[in-house]
Amino acid sequence: MTGDGAPVTLSEKLKLIADHWHPRIVARVDGYHVKLVKVKGEFVWHAHADQDEMFLVLEGNIVIRMRDGEVSLSAGDLFVVPKGVEHCPFAEDEASLLILARDDTDHTGGVASALRAEDQEWI
């Protein structure tokens, strides 16, 4: 928990994450959460009807598939999936992401999936 205003060293926080597709919160900015997640393989197709979602790749490479195309992102690349746009993140090898999304975001956009995390966990 770093809601107390402590600096967050992203590389140290990433060491605490051993699983995939399970975002952990590291900071709050107004009504938004900054989250870290490790990913590998394919997530689930979903959209967030009323909110944008920002991805910043910290390590590795990912592809964000959308219905009308895809974007390839490497470490240091940032991309915003606009509200309402169906997307499906994919990573051939493990990658680490920083995500900014509203604090009431459901990371699968309500889509049932074995990859869905029900909790909102701080690290």
Add this chain to the structure above:
Amino acid sequence: MTGDGAPVTLSEKLKLIADHWHPRIVARVDGYHVKLVKVKGEFVWHAHADQDEMFLVLEGNIVIRMRDGEVSLSAGDLFVVPKGVEHCPFAEDEASLLILARDDTDHTGGVASALRAEDQEWI
């Protein structure tokens, strides 16, 4: 301008910035701007009364001075200055930052300063 949904390669955008303390917008997330800024020396003491401000150091080192102490941040460190908290960023050598703040933020919190940028410029 990358509000069209294009990926943003942060290192390429930073090459376009030659001055200090003048944030440029690289993305929008709902009502927030993601901005890049190069800094060197001391900014101006200010606060944002009703909004948090997130700093992520991309290159170099900075100190965020606050009235009750300071935090030292290096590349890969993230820190949120809570709403209402007076702060003054300082960098002995040039550093590059990613900032997330509301799109109506005045970066000096309304404080008059030679360092104040009046515009909201995308790169």
